[in-house]
Amino acid sequence: MTATHFVHQQASHCESGVMSAIVRHCGLPLSEPMAFGLSSALTFAFLPFFKLSGLPLVSYRMPPRTIIRGLQKPLRFSMRTETFRRPEDGARRLNELLDAGQVVGLQVSVFWLPFMPPDFRFHFNAHNLIAYGRDKADGDYLLSDPVLEEPVRCASADLTKARFARGLLAPKGLLYYPANAPQEPAWERAIPVALKKTARNMLHTPLPFIGVKGIVRIARAFERLPAATDPQATKLFIGHLVRMQEEIGTGGGGFRFMYAAFLEEAATLIDRPALAELGAQLVEIGDLWREFALAAARMIRDRDPLDPAHLAALLRAQAAREKTFFTSLNKAARLS
Amino acid sequence: MNADDVPQEGSATYGGHLKAIYARTHDGRLGLVQTRGWEVEETVTLQAVQAFEELAARALERTHAGQSSPLEVHMYRARMDVAQLAQASGLWSWRVRRHLRPAVFARLSKALRVRYAQALGIDTDQLSVVD
Numbered sequence: 373m374t375a376t377h378f379v380h381q382q383a384s385h386c387e388s389g390v391m392s393a394i395v396r397h398c399g400l401p402l403s404e405p406m407a408f409g410l411s412s413a414l415t416f417a418f419l420p421f422f423k424l425s426g427l428p429l430v431s432y433r434m435p436p437r438t439i440i441r442g443l444q445k446p447l448r449f450s451m452r453t454e455t456f457r458r459p460e461d462g463a464r465r466l467n468e469l470l471d472a473g474q475v476v477g478l479q480v481s482v483f484w485l486p487f488m489p490p491d492f493r494f495h496f497n498a499h500n501l502i503a504y505g506r507d508k509a510d511g512d513y514l515l516s517d518p519v520l521e522e523p524v525r526c527a528s529a530d531l532t533k534a535r536f537a538r539g540l541l542a543p544k545g546l547l548y549y550p551a552n553a554p555q556e557p558a559w560e561r562a563i564p565v566a567l568k569k570t571a572r573n574m575l576h577t578p579l580p581f582i583g584v585k586g587i588v589r590i591a592r593a594f595e596r597l598p599a600a601t602d603p604q605a606t607k608l609f610i611g612h613l614v615r616m617q618e619e620i621g622t623g624g625g626g627f628r629f630m631y632a633a634f635l636e637e638a639a640t641l642i643d644r645p646a647l648a649e650l651g652a653q654l655v656e657i658g659d660l661w662r663e664f665a666l667a668a669a670r671m672i673r674d675r676d677p678l679d680p681a682h683l684a685a686l687l688r689a690q691a692a693r694e695k696t697f698f699t700s701l702n703k704a705a706r707l708s
Numbered sequence: 709m710n711a712d713d714v715p716q717e718g719s720a721t722y723g724g725h726l727k728a729i730y731a732r733t734h735d736g737r738l739g740l741v742q743t744r745g746w747e748v749e750e751t752v753t754l755q756a757v758q759a760f761e762e763l764a765a766r767a768l769e770r771t772h773a774g775q776s777s778p779l780e781v782h783m784y785r786a787r788m789d790v791a792q793l794a795q796a797s798g799l800w801s802w803r804v805r806r807h808l809r810p811a812v813f814a815r816l817s818k819a820l821r822v823r824y825a826q827a828l829g830i831d832t833d834q835l836s837v838v839d
Binding site: 382383384404405423424425426483484489490491492493494495519520521533537538539540542607608611612614615618619621623624625629630632633636651655658659662665666668669672673 | 709720721722723724725726727728729730731732737738739740742746747748749751752753754755756757759760786787788789791792795796798827829
């Protein structure tokens with residue numbers, strides 16, 4: 373058995389959970405919200421031209437690997453990433469790194485992970501977890517999946533299948549580990565930079581699918597749903613957005629609560645109480661996202677009449693609130 | 709959201725696990741709070757699970773009626789659609805769609821059967837069996 377001493381800590385989201393754990397393992401205390409906020413991972417994206425089982429790609433965060441890449445600059449270290457063409461090579465390299473005592477981050481498909489509850493096992497290819505050891509007797513890997521309470525074991529054939537799943541966002545066996553030790557950043561600089569980037573992603577992208585414009589666009593898609601002629605498809609579309617908001621390990625309210633926790637922590641770190649106040653505002657916005665989810669779920673369960681136009685109005689109101697919020701955040705970040 | 713308001717509704721979809729979400733804890737700061745589930749989340753998860761179950765059930769009927777091949781049943785049971793099965797098996801979508809026809813499926817080569825079985829995570833001899 374080779375296993376590095378590794379402390380598992382449950383997180384709400386996979387990539388931020390994995391990256392904060394890897395940084396902590398290197399000796400730098402870093403919370404999950406700080407990893408998420410410093411890498412400017414928050415956004416909203418509605419990409420109707422990418423379809424998964426007929427449903428559009430919706431996300432409340434930046435694309436996969438944003439956090440892995442985004443922490444390198446503020447924490448002044450580099451992550452080494454490797455992908456593989458052949459599964460055998462990927463497995464061999466992972467074993468090599470584990471035998472050398474390295475803690476390794478992996479991108480996997482949730483569907484092929486036997487330890488996941490069956491109802492969570494969909495073909496989502498951008499899940500992340502950590503391998504920290506291997507049982508040489510039976511080849512099982514010791515894994516720390518940040519969304520679970522405890523570390524788990526996984527047979528090597530299963531893990532290899534999950535690492536080399538094909539399709540949208542295929543992991544191609546991606547593994548990653550720090551090439552050198554992360555260092556405590558100059559918080560007074562790193563935090564405002566990260567805030568401005570998030571504000572920019574929410575307010576000023578040239579594409580109409582990202583940020584506040586993305587929320588407006590999905591509101592418009594809601595208005596066009598065929599509620600009267602095809603209630604089943606309408607409900608699937610509505611439910612899909614709620615799943616992306618609440619089920620996919622977002623920490624609740626589509627990452628808004630996690631980002632609020634980051635703002636609160638940042639306020640203390642660089643002594644800027646205004647950021648904590650903004651955090652409190654974002655909690656309220658997150659609560660309203662939860663209310664939207666509740667209203668949607670009631671329609672799906674036929675407790676309320678199916679009325680996507682009403683949900684669209686809620687979405688437009690959220691877009692307006694987020695626009696105001698991120699404009700204030702941008703100002704607060706520039707005042708430093 | 710306050711820690712006391714974090715739903716603890718015991719979602720069946722969690723399979724006995726707990727998830728962690730962020731909420732205002734008793735010391736007034738935002739932190740991780742474990743949850744046993746929220747009915748809203750359970751609703752949308754089950755909706756997605758059941759959508760595939762319904763597709764599989766309808767495919768099964770068609771297969772028994774000789775209108776479709778067992779491949780379609782296995783595809784939906786593996787929570788895939790034609791596009792995803794095409795990507796997972798490395799075949800063109802139109803070929804996958806063609807293999808959903810019983811007559812074409814019956815003539816499928818050994819190599820293609822192995823390929824589908826691998827993509828679906830089942831044994832090759834299970835591929836033509838449905839119940």
